[in-house]
């Protein structure tokens with residue numbers, strides 16, 4: 643029997659901020675965090691980040707299967723044009739969901755970006771429309787409409803920027 647059948651090791655997903663939209667799927671017999679450190683070396687502006695790792699039996703075989711699943715997204719050796727979530731699902735499927743351990747990590751900055759994007763699109767939607775009210779600087783009655791995500795509007799009389807929040811939305 644092939645000794646590799648019983649070897650346990652890691653299959654992982656690594657990303658790098660310098661390569662947006664690409665993920666590396668690989669296997670290692672040592673902790674993937676160490677592997678990410680090796681990839682980094684010197685002169686790399688962004689560190690490689692382990693986004694997911696799974697301890698599996700026969701990691702070489704699981705990695706090969708995961709690569710087969712993702713072959714349509716292949717960019718270059720071990721790097722694929724897909725999200726980390728898709729790569730993770732490919733590994734789980736390749737391991738027939740028999741992961742001995744697994745760990746998934748979504749960087750805090752990415753969670754924040756996602757929340758900001760949701761908040762911004764909602765605020766933009768809330769702000770777009772027609773407004774009336776008096777300029778808080780010169781008192782002139784204004785009627786205007788905005789499409790953008792701007793929080794300020796330029797008064798047509800005194801030319802100063804006044805906050806849109808001080809006006810009443812009419813449409």
Ligand SMILES: [Zn+2]
Pocket residue numbers: 777778779780781782797798799800801802
């Ligand atoms: Zn004004």
